[in-house]
Amino acid sequence: MRVDTMIDRVVARFIGTKHERDVKQIQPLVDAINALAPEYEQLSDAQFLEKTAQLRTQVKERLGDLPLDDPQYKERCKEALEPALVPAFAMVREAGRRKLGMRHFDVQLIGGIVLHEGKIAEMKTGEGKTLVATLPAVLNALTGRGVHIVTVNDYLARRDAEWMSPIYRALGMTVGVIVHDLSDAERRAAYGADITYGTNNEFGFDYLRDNMKFDLVECVQRGHQFGIVDEVDSILIDEARTPLIISGPAEESTDKYYRIDKIIPKLIQDIDYTVEEKHRTATLTEEGVSKTEKLLGLGNMYDPQHMETIHHVYQALRAHTLYHRDVEYVVKNGEVIIVDEFTGREMPGRRWSDGLHQAVEAKEGVKIERENQTLATITFQNYFRMYKKLSGMTGTAENRGHRVQQDLQTGRFADSHESPATARGKSRRGLSHGSRKIRSRGQRHPARRQQLRVRPPADSRIGPARAGRHDFDREIRAPGQFAEKSGHSAPGVECEAARAGSQSHRASRAQGSSDGIDEHGRPRHGHPAWREPRGDDARSLLA
Secondary structure (H helix, E strand, O other): OOHHHHHHHHHHHHHOOHHHHHHHHHHHHHHHHHHHHHHHHOOOHHHHHHHHHHHHHHHHHHHOOOOOOOOOHHHHHHHHHHHHHHHHHHHHHHHHHHHOOOOOOHHHHHHHHHHHOOOEEEOOOOOOHHHHHHHHHHHHHOOOOOEEEEEOOHHHHHHHHHHHHHHHHHOOOOEEEEOOOOOHHHHHHHHOOOEEEEEHHHHHHHHHHHHOOOOHHHOOOOOOOEEEEEOHHHHHHHOOOOEEEEEEEOOOOOHHHHHHHOOHHHOOEOOOEEEEOOOOEEEEOHHHHHHHHHHHOOOOOOOHHHHHHHHHHHHHHHHHHOOOEOOOEEEEOOEEEEEOOOOOOEEOOOOEOOOHHHHHHHHHOOOOOOOEEEEEEEEHHHHHOOOOEEEEEEOOHHHHHHHHHHHHOOOOOOEEOOOHHHHHOOOEEEOOOOOOOOEEEOOOOOOOOOOOOOOOOOOOOOOOOOOOOOOEEEEEEEOOHHHHHOOOOOOOEEEEEEOOOOOOOOOOOOOOOOOOEOOOOOEOOOOOOOOOOOOOOOOOOOO
């Protein structure tokens, strides 16, 4: 056992843990919300709307017309929302009971408070993350500045918005959804709603598009006040430095790709070039360089004036040796379509970068699209830093929370766990030494069912400078108006989310148990209802 862990446990035995003190600070708010339940159950639907309108008016009066970019905005917003927290949470809980038949448990109220404070809540699959998000979303939407709830794909964005919309409508709030293939007018209306659901890609690309427009009236986003990120460790760690790029076709000829492609089949493996499947690289030998110079009619291929030619030769070599038809890509309707290496699904509209996609197109003899040049770019990390307040939900915060804390400086972390044991009406609290987290145990919501996603491990050390299987670009075609405004005559612009580095995935769950805890995480007979697990009790791979 580590010395610091032992010291934490000894100290906690006498004065309690940091987690224990945090739970005690939140518990009075939960008790106050519970106290309002009988009163709010008597309200009619019309009175519900009036109550929400009164809270909205009070919050706006306390906040005033302070702009989002004001240095004092975050503190003023906190002061304005603090008196409204208890009644707002009580109304959301009652609305959930009436409209969805799902009443927030006390542990879910704790999770909502944690999210409202700009922390990270850890909840395993099925514990009600979608329902918990409605609590801070409604509270922060009272400012009238908008709330963004970020999911990992379009399906979850649509599902969560449709599922939770009865709660929001019962409180007189509007809901918007940002998905692919929406017009600017539709996006503007969705961002104008009190609460907006969408994916991290769509939010980021809309920000880039807004910065490429010439008139503020045409912009679709209205600011970044409060964001709730689902699967926060995946988005803000695995993809933190993934750049979102809007690019347009460059004014270059595509003949060079055909010319270079013709010489590659004349090269012999292990004589003219070597291939490393593990690192996804192909390298010319001395004999290969000499042969290439003769085939291309170059005096010295490594002369500075031929640097671009060298690059395209290596990309063509990779296209022939490492990228295989019906494995890494398929050809449909005269177009090369990338196949996702993890899911096996086709990804139309996405393209490899640095001329690799053009080299594959030349290899297959299809029409070569011109290479792109970057017009606007931002990483997920920098985009989400623009929010005045940012919180997140995940099932693996304990293992990776310190990385989110370090990268995004979100301060403390809190996690809400729910245990089937409270189905019998018992409430338990869990302690975690050696970390700054809140862990509360409550009942799994009976109506919650969430999608399970398993991420295979990948080498997280691969960086932008290392060519490999993770260096492709994801491109989504955007309307052609951006090409025209950027001075390009091409009919369209392509948006690409470039994979600059591989995703670092969660480690799989280790089997083990602690004293008093069986292999399923339940207390053993003769021990207290809840005891703290040891540090090696790893979180589940299923988030």
